[in-house]
Amino acid sequence: MAIDQSRYEHIEFSYRERILTVALNRPDALNAVNARLHGELSRVLYDVQQDPDSDVVVLTGMGKAFCAGGDLKWMQDAIDDQETFERTALEAKGIFFGQLEVEKPIVCRMNGHATGLGASLALCSDIVIAAEQARIGDPHVSVGLVAGDGGCILWPQLIGYTRAKEFLLTGDLIAAPEAVRIGLINRAVPLAELDAQAYGVAERLAKGATKAIRWTKVTANLGLKALAHQIFDTGIAYEIQSNRTADHQEAVNAFRERRPPRFTGK
Numbered sequence: 001m002a003i004d005q006s007r008y009e010h011i012e013f014s015y016r017e018r019i020l021t022v023a024l025n026r027p028d029a030l031n032a033v034n035a036r037l038h039g040e041l042s043r044v045l046y047d048v049q050q051d052p053d054s055d056v057v058v059l060t061g062m063g064k065a066f067c068a069g070g071d072l073k074w075m076q077d078a079i080d081d082q083e084t085f086e087r088t089a090l091e092a093k094g095i096f097f098g099q100l101e102v103e104k105p106i107v108c109r110m111n112g113h114a115t116g117l118g119a120s121l122a123l124c125s126d127i128v129i130a131a132e133q134a135r136i137g138d139p140h141v142s143v144g145l146v147a148g149d150g151g152c153i154l155w156p157q158l159i160g161y162t163r164a165k166e167f168l169l170t171g172d173l174i175a176a177p178e179a180v181r182i183g184l185i186n187r188a189v190p191l192a193e194l195d196a197q198a199y200g201v202a203e204r205l206a207k208g209a210t211k212a213i214r215w216t217k218v219t220a221n222l223g224l225k226a227l228a229h230q231i232f233d234t235g236i237a238y239e240i241q242s243n244r245t246a247d248h249q250e251a252v253n254a255f256r257e258r259r260p261p262r263f264t265g266k
Contacts, residue, residue, distance in 0.1 A: 002051045010037040011044055012062065016199065018206045020054035020104075027063025033117050034071040035084070041121075042091035045098030056206045057102070058198060059125055060109035061118075066134065069116025075143070075252050078243055085243050089236045092149040096232060099124040100221050103214040105205050109198035110134050110185070115173065120150035123158060126217060128185035129198045130176040136184065139171030140239075143255070144248030144263070148239030153228050158184050 003013050003020075012023045022044060024031040033041070048057055061067055078085040099106065099121070108125035114136045122128050122136060130136070138151035146152075147168055155164035159182050167174065176188035189197045205213055242248055246266040254261035 002053045003047050008040050011040050018055040019202045021058045024061040024067055030065035030068035031061040032068040032071040034074045038091050042094035045102040049102045055210050056202045057104050057106045058109050058202050059106050060111055065112035066110045066114040067118025069118050096150045100225050105217055107202045123154045129187045130185055131191040131194050132176050132188040134176045135173040136179050137173035142171035143251040146238040146242045148235030152235050153231050
């Protein structure tokens, strides 16, 4: 294996000929992102770019979820230590642009719910095939945070500003079939058919004209990358600010105590 697995604790790699599967591996936590996984995500696509043994990537999660967004303990750590959150902000840029810049096509095998950062990981992929029982959404506002790590860039481009703002401002989740209907993802299939569908697409790409496919992705992403360079730093700056608010701490407390949050606008 060209990628050094020893550098990764919460990401697993496997190969099907020239297809590399990159799997988030915190199944007991629904693949929620903690500090270690966030750091790993910030560099994994750059390692994938240099991997000589793969031409196509399948991005997925271990267990029943794709990725449940941020880990609760990690959120509290970021509140208690602002330097932790500032480091996280730098890593977030590596995650987002890593997906846009890797030339190999990424097929997202969305095996379960994808929320927050998990939604951005899915939507920044090139083709998204979801299990039909999965739901997707960016509920940053539900925990008192700005959707600064990609959601405010991706959603309007995929489904238009008016519809995107409805979901970003409410934090509502969308069932996979509805996400297909509005153009957010490509396909929603029965879980039993997910592997056949996702790897079927990946195999077709792997058998295609590799350079033409890679350079078509690069060209298609140029406009999105230009937009991301205009917006991303501002979004992250606002997310850092929202991390300091009383409403964010209240949301974390409410989640821990299994009750609705009582926001005060502070």
